[in-house]
Amino acid sequence: MPLYRDEALVLHCIDLGEADRIITLLTKHHGRVRAVAKGVRKVRSRFGGRLEPFMRQDVLIATGRSLDVISQSATIAAYADAITQEYSCYIAANVIAEVAESVVATLDEPDEEQYTLAVAAISALSRQLHHSLDITASYILRALALAGWQMRLDACVVCGRTDKLTSLSNASGGVMCSLDRTPDARHIDQGVLQTLKLWLAGNWQMLDTNAQEPLFDQTRHIALPIVEHWAQFYLEKPIRSARLLD
Ligand SMILES: [Zn+2]
Structure with a gap:
């Protein structure tokens, strides 16, 4: 499977099957991407907590026939840690993620400005700027x-x-x-x-x-x-x- 690498903000996750999740990512160069993280719900998953909402990751993704698959993920910034500790920030971050997911409607179309804006907002929330x-x-x-x-x-x-x-x-x-x-x-x-x-x-x-x-x-x-x-x-x-x- 062909691979691509990008920087991404995790917007949203839904469970798939026994141990997997479909992760919605807002990427810097590939727009909005939906990709499977295999085994991510297992206790000893190699992804740890890196694919939770509001984590900013360097991801390596394999292009699949129906869904892409996340092959590697490394943390750039863990905004989620601070955001989940403060309820008002957590709600605000959810609103931002929801709007980001809707506003970047088409999959795989680069939109670096939307990415930068969303990252700036989530980062500002995590630091309570x-x-x-x-x-x-x-x-x-x-x-x-x-x-x-x-x-x-x-x-x-x-x-x-x-x-x-x-x-x-x-x-x-x-x-x-x-x-x-x-x-x-x-x-x-x-x-x-x-x-x-x-x-x-x-x-x-x-x-x-x-x-x-x-x-x-x-x-x-x-x-x-x-x-x-x-x-x-x-x-x-x-x-x-x-x-x-x-
Ligand atoms: Zn008028």
Whole structure:
């Protein structure tokens, strides 16, 4: 069987048969890959815990007729250790992995930018660099933007004006002024709009400053479902793990 080597982030695992698992990987050069890890559930598996979600691995994969098979795996970074110790981080990481799996829809198509973005988000979570909900929301908006669904936040999607932006419509692709508001649009206040902009830009300096403000929690909790619905709308399915975010 032909072999290929890549760097990969483990997104998701499902059991297969008695001792195997199908591992979903987000790779640097081969996009999303599903591959079997044989014997991984045995106590003395040669893979140890290396193919658990949120592990970043250097993998050697054999191309199979139906499914690829992971032949070797070596740890680059064990984000899983820190993430599984903190519940809020663990939930956030699950949301990120779920979105990453959906947003990179096609198998075996290289998407290095999506890989880099997902690794950065999971790595930031494991080190608790920023508030876990800010990391999650920013990741979702940016991953969707990379996939071609950028939320337009700077000007009305209909007339282009940059003031009096009071609504946001998923179907129309972003914010609207009060005159152009479509029936599906929802009202957003300036604090929420500003937060969405910071998430989309990945402006960590401002986000970390805001995170110190007790009132920012409220804004975040209004803005987060907007991001969730945006992703749901374009990915055409709900983010199941997002239910646990609060
Ligand atoms: Zn307008």
